[in-house]
Amino acid sequence: MLTKSSTELVRQRNSVLVLAALRRHGALAHTEISDFTKLSSATISAITADLEKAHVIEKSEQQATSGRGRPRVLFRQRRDCGYLVVVVISSDGVQYSLVDYAGKLIDRFSEERSHDPTGAERFIASVKVGLARILSRSKLPQEKVLLISISSKGLVHPTDPVLVWSPIFGSNQIDFESALRPDWRARVILGNETQLVAAALGANEENARPEDFRSLAALSLGHSIGLGIVRRTGQGEREISAPNFGHMLHMANGGLCRCGSKGCIEAYAGFYAILRMAFEVPLDTIPAKFVPVAELDKIAAQARQGHRMSAFAFRQAGIALGNGLSRLLSLTELMPIAIAGPGTRYYDLLRQGVEEGLGQAHVVRMEGMPEIRVVPDESILVFEGHLDRALSLIDQELVLSGIQGSD
Ligand SMILES: [Zn+2]
Numbered sequence: 388m389l390t391k392s393s394t395e396l397v398r399q400r401n402s403v404l405v406l407a408a409l410r411r412h413g414a415l416a417h418t419e420i421s422d423f424t425k426l427s428s429a430t431i432s433a434i435t436a437d438l439e440k441a442h443v444i445e446k447s448e449q450q451a452t453s454g455r456g457r458p459r460v461l462f463r464q465r466r467d468c469g470y471l472v473v474v475v476i477s478s479d480g481v482q483y484s485l486v487d488y489a490g491k492l493i494d495r496f497s498e499e500r501s502h503d504p505t506g507a508e509r510f511i512a513s514v515k516v517g518l519a520r521i522l523s524r525s526k527l528p529q530e531k532v533l534l535i536s537i538s539s540k541g542l543v544h545p546t547d548p549v550l551v552w553s554p555i556f557g558s559n560q561i562d563f564e565s566a567l568r569p570d571w572r573a574r575v576i577l578g579n580e581t582q583l584v585a586a587a588l589g590a591n592e593e594n595a596r597p598e599d600f601r602s603l604a605a606l607s608l609g610h611s612i613g614l615g616i617v618r619r620t621g622q623g624e625r626e627i628s629a630p631n632f633g634h635m636l637h638m639a640n641g642g643l644c645r646c647g648s649k650g651c652i653e654a655y656a657g658f659y660a661i662l663r664m665a666f667e668v669p670l671d672t673i674p675a676k677f678v679p680v681a682e683l684d685k686i687a688a689q690a691r692q693g694h695r696m697s698a699f700a701f702r703q704a705g706i707a708l709g710n711g712l713s714r715l716l717s718l719t720e721l722m723p724i725a726i727a728g729p730g731t732r733y734y735d736l737l738r739q740g741v742e743e744g745l746g747q748a749h750v751v752r753m754e755g756m757p758e759i760r761v762v763p764d765e766s767i768l769v770f771e772g773h774l775d776r777a778l779s780l781i782d783q784e785l786v787l788s789g790i791q792g793s794d
Pocket of ligand 1: 646647651
């Protein structure tokens with residue numbers, strides 16, 4: 388009994404390894420799967436046969452480049468094994484994408500969102516309509532959608548798909564699982580947006596330099612300030628988290644934040660905070676809900692021309708970010724920092740403050756400045772992060788739900 392079930396566990400684990408290798412490297416031949424997974428040839432034959440029988444993967448033949456000899460047989464995820472819907476909630480809209488099991492984008496549309504903070508109920512209703520719309524456009528039966536992956540800024544429950552606090556809905560919690568459950572059988576997951584950026588960067592990093600990668604922090608600059616951390620925990624295994632960085636204390640009894648507290652990092656480094664500082668508005672003024680990027684562009688242009696208060700606003704923002712990062716590194720370890728989001732367009736103005744804020748920390752004085760890089764397209768990283776997380780969850784669930792061979 389015991390041997391049977393432990394054999395089964397090993398088999399499941401190995402099946403997940405094979406699927407993960409196909410995810411990372413694309414279509415692979417038998418020998419390549421063996422190279423990447425270090426599994427024996429016989430094990431791979433048994434697993435690929437089972438996965439093929441269960442319609443999870445498929446074989447294709449590729450003619451040898453010389454045109455002679457036997458064609459290579461390649462395995463890959465079957466596109467129609469199942470589908471994923473990605474829902475990206477941003478400050479001004481919601482984007483819906485339909486993706487097949489092989490990770491190919493099939494359909495996408497965006498809908499504008501009204502800036503009504505009390506409209507959590509109405510918002511959920513609109514998400515239901517959006518999901519129904521993407522399904523009807525695809526003409527797929529609903530049970531083919533295996534997973535709905537949602538992202539938002541704000542504080543996400545560590546295990547459940549519950550948005551605990553967000554800049555849009557405040558502390559009006561949204562439980563996506565119970566909101567969608569009567570209509571949808573698919574699994575529902577929720578991720579913090581910057582957490583997904585970190586997930587995508589971590590996956591890229593581990594592919595690029597598998598021996599060296601340990602950890603990385605992604606910092607997103609915009610109306611709100613997000614942070615995601617990714618750490619390597621094993622081969623192809625990463626742990627991602629999104630601490631509540633934007634609302635960590637920067638200055639006791641400092642500027643009023645959108646969350647209602649005083650002195651948060653965001654109350655110095657969020658777009659509304661930079662605007663407030665540049666116009667010398669009192670720091671206890673209720674911050675603007677939404678600041679158009681064009682407004683910030685104007686302040687940045689003035690700062691670059693030497694306008695004192697505008698330059699000071701960006702420098703203060705940089706110091707708040709640098710101080711926060713120095714605390715983060717003191718509590719964790721020295722790790723590279725990737726800066727993303729619409730605020731990267733002002734990094735020339737923020738940089739001096741960021742370095743000044745970081746430089747005050749003992750860990751930085753001892754071990755040197757962390758590597759800081761600016762990553763341009765955040766929305767692509769958010770989407771990649773969704774796919775990285777959601778598709779590997781689908782792989783695991785397919786294996787656990789019983790592709791168990793006939794023995
Ligand atoms: Zn706050």
